Amino acid sequence: MSYTQELLREKFPAKQDVVTEITNLEAILNLPKATEHFVSDVHGEYNAFDHTLRNGSGNVKQKINENFGGRLTPRNIQEFATLIYYPEDKLAYRKKNVATQDELDQWYLNTIARLVEVLKITATKYTRSKVRKAMDPNYVYITEELLYNDQQELDKRNYYNQILHNLVALHQADEFITVTCYTIQRLVVDHLHVIGDIYDRGPAPDKIMDTLMKYHSVDIQWGNHDIIWLGAVSGSALCIMNLLRICARYNNLSIIEDAYGINLRHLSMFAEQNYTDIKAFRPKTIEDSEVISADERKQITQIHQAVAMIQFKLEGQICQRHPEFKMNNIVLLDKINYENGTIKIGDKTYPLTCDCFSTIDPKDPYKLTAEEEKVTRSLLDSFENAAKLRKHLNFMMDKGSMYKCYNGNLLFHGCIPVQKDGSFQLFEFDGKKYQGKGLLDFFEKQLRKAYSEPQKNDDLATDMVWYLWQGPLSPLFGKHAMTTFARYFIEDEDIHVEKKNAYYNLRKEEWFCRKLLNEFGLNADEGHVINGHTPVKKGSQPIMANKKMIVIDGGYSKAYQPTTGIGGYTLLYNSYGLQLVTHHPFTSKEDAIKNGRDILSTRRVVNQELKRQTVADTDTGREIKEKLQILRNMLADYKQS
Ligand SMILES: O=P(O)(O)OC[C@H]1O[C@](O)(COP(=O)(O)O)[C@@H](O)[C@@H]1O
Numbered sequence: 001m002s003y004t005q006e007l008l009r010e011k012f013p014a015k016q017d018v019v020t021e022i023t024n025l026e027a028i029l030n031l032p033k034a035t036e037h038f039v040s041d042v043h044g045e046y047n048a049f050d051h052t053l054r055n056g057s058g059n060v061k062q063k064i065n066e067n068f069g070g071r072l073t074p075r076n077i078q079e080f081a082t083l084i085y086y087p088e089d090k091l092a093y094r095k096k097n098v099a100t101q102d103e104l105d106q107w108y109l110n111t112i113a114r115l116v117e118v119l120k121i122t123a124t125k126y127t128r129s130k131v132r133k134a135m136d137p138n139y140v141y142i143t144e145e146l147l148y149n150d151q152q153e154l155d156k157r158n159y160y161n162q163i164l165h166n167l168v169a170l171h172q173a174d175e176f177i178t179v180t181c182y183t184i185q186r187l188v189v190d191h192l193h194v195i196g197d198i199y200d201r202g203p204a205p206d207k208i209m210d211t212l213m214k215y216h217s218v219d220i221q222w223g224n225h226d227i228i229w230l231g232a233v234s235g236s237a238l239c240i241m242n243l244l245r246i247c248a249r250y251n252n253l254s255i256i257e258d259a260y261g262i263n264l265r266h267l268s269m270f271a272e273q274n275y276t277d278i279k280a281f282r283p284k285t286i287e288d289s290e291v292i293s294a295d296e297r298k299q300i301t302q303i304h305q306a307v308a309m310i311q312f313k314l315e316g317q318i319c320q321r322h323p324e325f326k327m328n329n330i331v332l333l334d335k336i337n338y339e340n341g342t343i344k345i346g347d348k349t350y351p352l353t354c355d356c357f358s359t360i361d362p363k364d365p366y367k368l369t370a371e372e373e374k375v376t377r378s379l380l381d382s383f384e385n386a387a388k389l390r391k392h393l394n395f396m397m398d399k400g401s402m403y404k405c406y407n408g409n410l411l412f413h414g415c416i417p418v419q420k421d422g423s424f425q426l427f428e429f430d431g432k433k434y435q436g437k438g439l440l441d442f443f444e445k446q447l448r449k450a451y452s453e454p455q456k457n458d459d460l461a462t463d464m465v466w467y468l469w470q471g472p473l474s475p476l477f478g479k480h481a482m483t484t485f486a487r488y489f490i491e492d493e494d495i496h497v498e499k500k501n502a503y504y505n506l507r508k509e510e511w512f513c514r515k516l517l518n519e520f521g522l523n524a525d526e527g528h529v530i531n532g533h534t535p536v537k538k539g540s541q542p543i544m545a546n547k548k549m550i551v552i553d554g555g556y557s558k559a560y561q562p563t564t565g566i567g568g569y570t571l572l573y574n575s576y577g578l579q580l581v582t583h584h585p586f587t588s589k590e591d592a593i594k595n596g597r598d599i600l601s602t603r604r605v606v607n608q609e610l611k612r613q614t615v616a617d618t619d620t621g622r623e624i625k626e627k628l629q630i631l632r633n634m635l636a637d638y639k640q641s
């Protein structure tokens, strides 16, 4: 007897228990498929991300429109939607702007009744037990009495009205409204996929992680920016330097110090002693509100140089350690003529636009100075011991993977490295060759190993995690090289170019996407490949390859909004099919609450199911069917005995 069989026997010892469970599972199979929500490239933009979650990519508003369109004016619909997104803030705002207690009480009564209506339509897709789990435990009884009361008979109607009246009279209205709004948010989306790049560039990745940790159901496909954070706590000094460099570049060092409590004093003092103010290393400020003092700017600029130089030195060391990485093109410090300020790359010589090489010994350019060694060591210790960061990243490891096959679709952040003809590129290592799905599995194994041994700093697994950040065959990166050094020091833009893997041309072709789906054991007639990573530029299409490929770089990153011209894309997959949602940029939470400003979004149907999908058509459905088979066998045994 299998383990599952044994468990089921224990759980359902009597014949009647088995019959009840079969009936229950059969009923679940017939419910409509629950809604999946896909987001990606959130890049620390907590407020915009939080808004997308609260409004379910426009799903909450759609439910309200379906039910109240014509009964409420568009302004009232928006007001009501904003209440569901931000119940606490909207209630406070409403209470401040009301003339009399009677007006407020009437508003409470109307609002509770409307919320129960919305709850009713969002709950129809689920079993009673699942809906109950989405409720606040303190309000289960009252909510169920309101929810399952059909009000057709006068007595029932009176009963319903009395509950409403009591909620207001007993001063429970605020709390009931708040918890019901969250129950609705939770039911509108059943499962969330985050297709990578939660970290870097934006100000609050920590808050995004806190939100995800509270979210009812989520999986994460790691992005290249997440990898440097995972690498940092896995003991990779190079990953630490890269993430500090990006934080300095985007004026986000407070994430390290304030959000994660990692002290940068040692680094800062070292930077102050060795570097001056150089334009190329000043922080980018995206928002007008981000005005910083001259002193502060200078300090960040100095830190930026200090970590960049340690990074370039460590890159030289790692590439020499691992010729199999084939990354010699980024080893550049020995190509510099430190006297005349030029660099020779290939057979071309370029002038260097600035000089911050005081810590480099031209005879041994990749050697860290004693002080750099100390700074690096202390950063490694701090990252290893940063409790909150580890808590967040434990969650990311737990819910995350290199790729995910889910309800027939294939989800990953960047690419599957391929040659121009579409054949998988080979990563050769230790006498073995890895490609396609096997390559992703190999890298995932290395990351899990490195993460579980943070005290090891220069073992192969730790170096591999850094490779995932910028290696030419990294599925998360997908470019021939990262031209970081050139972008700081060389004017000629030709040398800044990072060539994309052939994957990005081929993914426009249907045959190629079918090949990918087959490689991962999925049905190519029904599945889709869903990617993040590359901002969809103005005029480009996010849906490709006869709808087999969908790119949803969420476009949350403000730095990229001028290129995309929009606030980004998200995707919904409900019982009717897949819908791509295009968002306008988010303004602010205050604007949403006071002026009812939502992220405007438009929906486009990617594919429409011929027959409405039910739970039976999903991965969960397959598991239920297997369980049903066992239960039926058990029932047959009962009949025979
Ligand atoms: O201009 P920035 O922010 O330094 O970033 C440029 C770097 O970011 C990358 O585009 C990687 O980040 P993305 O995954 O967000 O594209 C590199 O290829 C490039 O070198």
Ligand SMILES: [Mn+2]
Binding pocket: 197, 223, 224, 225, 413, 476, 532, 533, 534
């Ligand atoms: Mn990316």
